[in-house]
Amino acid sequence: MSEATSRDGEPAITLYRLQACPYCERVARTLGELGLEYRSRFVEPLHSRRDVVKRVAGVRTVPVIVDDDAGVTMAESANIVDYLESTYGDGPPTGSAAADEATAETGGDD
Amino acid sequence: MPEFDVVELEPADHLEPGETAPDFTRPLVTDEFWEDRSLAELVDGRTILVFTPMIGSFVAKYVWDELAERGWLDREERIVGVTASTPYGISRFLDENDLPVEVFADPTNEIAADYGVGHDLDGMAGVSEPRLAFVALDADRSIESVWVADEWPEFPDYEALEAEFGLD
Numbered sequence: 001m002s003e004a005t006s007r008d009g010e011p012a013i014t015l016y017r018l019q020a021c022p023y024c025e026r027v028a029r030t031l032g033e034l035g036l037e038y039r040s041r042f043v044e045p046l047h048s049r050r051d052v053v054k055r056v057a058g059v060r061t062v063p064v065i066v067d068d069d070a071g072v073t074m075a076e077s078a079n080i081v082d083y084l085e086s087t088y089g090d091g092p093p094t095g096s097a098a099a100d101e102a103t104a105e106t107g108g109d110d
Numbered sequence: 111m112p113e114f115d116v117v118e119l120e121p122a123d124h125l126e127p128g129e130t131a132p133d134f135t136r137p138l139v140t141d142e143f144w145e146d147r148s149l150a151e152l153v154d155g156r157t158i159l160v161f162t163p164m165i166g167s168f169v170a171k172y173v174w175d176e177l178a179e180r181g182w183l184d185r186e187e188r189i190v191g192v193t194a195s196t197p198y199g200i201s202r203f204l205d206e207n208d209l210p211v212e213v214f215a216d217p218t219n220e221i222a223a224d225y226g227v228g229h230d231l232d233g234m235a236g237v238s239e240p241r242l243a244f245v246a247l248d249a250d251r252s253i254e255s256v257w258v259a260d261e262w263p264e265f266p267d268y269e270a271l272e273a274e275f276g277l278d
Contacts, residue, residue: 016143041143042197049205052142 011037023077124226141204161240
C-alpha cells in the first residue's frame, strides 16, 4: 500500500455545524480569524437527526468542535470561542478558564 | 407495438478503462452528516463509483435496494455513490432506507458530465442528472471497468456486471 493513508494531512479540528446557524458561523469566523484549518461536518435542523453529535459530544446542539490534537470536545459557542482564543490566540479578554466544562450563559445555540 | 417508451439515450462519450478517473471534491453524505471529501483522498483500494439518477426517482431506489440485497455494501471494495441531489435529500434517503453507504452530492451534475455519463431531463428544464453507471477504480484511480446505461430506464444484468467487475 502507499505510505500515506487517506486520513493523513487532515485538519485536527472538526466543526459540527448547521447551515446558516449564526452560532456556528461565529465559531467558523473565529477559526478563520485564528488561521486554523478545520473541516466542517454538516448536520440537519431536526435534533432527532443529530445522533452523530450526541455520540461525539453528549448533546444535540451545534456548534460542537472536536480538537484531536488537544483531545478536546466542546459544545456551546461562547465556550468554544473562549477555548480557541485562549489556546490558539492571545487569549480571551477575561482570561476565563475555557477548557473546563463551564456552562456559559449562552443557551442560544441551535 | 409496445404501449410504452423506453427511451434510447444518445451514445455516452464516457471514460474508458485505462484512463484515470478525474478527481473532484464534493460533500460526501452519510445517513448522519456530510463533509467535503475528494475522490483522491477517498480511494485507497478498489472502489466502485455508482452514478444514479437523482434521489426520489424509482431508479435510484431500485438500484440501492438491489445493491444492498446483493451484499455490495458489505464488500471489501468501497462502494461510493454519486448523484445530482442535495445533501439533505441524500442523507434522508440513506437514513430512511437503512443504507450504510456514502454518496457524493453533486446538485449541478458536473461530475457526471466530466465522466461522460450526464443526462439532460426532458420536461425538467435546466435539470440534468447522471445516467445509471458503474465505474470500477483501482487504488490509483485508474479505471478498470465501466457499465453505462444506454436506455432510460435500463438496469444492468447484475450477475454479468459482478462477473465483469470481478465481484463474484
